[in-house]
Amino acid sequence: MKMTRARSAFLFLAFALPPLSGAGTESIGSLRTLQGPVFLSRNGQERAVTQPERLYQQDVVRTGKAGSAGLLLRDDTAISLGPESRLALEQFTFAPAQGRLGLVARLFKGTMAFLSGQIARLAPNAVKVETPEATVGIRGTYFLVQAEEK
């Protein structure tokens, strides 16, 4: 029993954490809440996600019918998606000591709640949400966006 639990914990971590590899692979946060169908697309390959896992720049999160997802980024920005939504984490840079800060998220379709974090507090002009119809510039802190599909 004990063995099984240790093993399942190991397997959980082995899936959730890709092996440490070269530069440019730093995690930008994690997918924390998942309900219904949620899909994660990385390097052009999409797969279903059922457990919390780490997120990387350029990841695209998609929810199906009755799906929802909550993301927590490294600067404490919280983004949550309603059903039938698709969001790309296009840019995330959080290196305050070097003065490098930026966050660009693109909502292709669906609904999103956005609670801004430290990047918006330190450099408000560096945070943007893009939709097919508009750009949302953020001086803080909590807002909602819906993008209808063409």
Next chain:
Amino acid sequence: MTRAALLILPWFLLLLSCAAPRTRVVLLPDPDGHVGVVEVRNAQGGRTLDQTHQGVQVPAGKTPGAPEILPDTAIQATFGAAMAAQPQAPAHFILQFESGSTALVPASRPLLARIVSTIQERRSLDVSVIGHTDTAGSDEFNNQLARQRAEGVAKLLVEAGVDPRLLEVTSHGKAIPLVPTGDNVPEPRNRRVEVTVR
């Protein structure tokens, strides 16, 4: 007019007659009750939202419409599921050090066990261990000390059983003070390591 253009024209008119997709943006208070500001802009123009429940609609290719105050029922109907999926707020822990040293002050030591249990309870995959400095002294010295402190805390967490792959260990230097001060001001509360469990 070319033949191709004549063939395309009816399709173009049909497209125009369909309801154009829209973007909607609504401003609400954050969990602390504070109402922020957002700007909604496209090539045709822009609008600013700065009041709670204020919303704006942007039809494709058109200027953002006039902002209007929306009732809770309408906001819930569209955004209820997205709002309900918001993840639990991150847990922050602040550890303080003896002056100029990498030794924790006695009052901060019990926090280590609380950090470890929070990581386990949340099954966190993402823990930041970040050194911060005050504004006194050279950036280089401060950054190095802040990094050494953060690395020391990370080592203690790993010794207590935390998977090192969960930890992001870095220094933010003097960029994010806990207590805002001018430059070159010694402030013990700003010399700290912050552990954030997400």
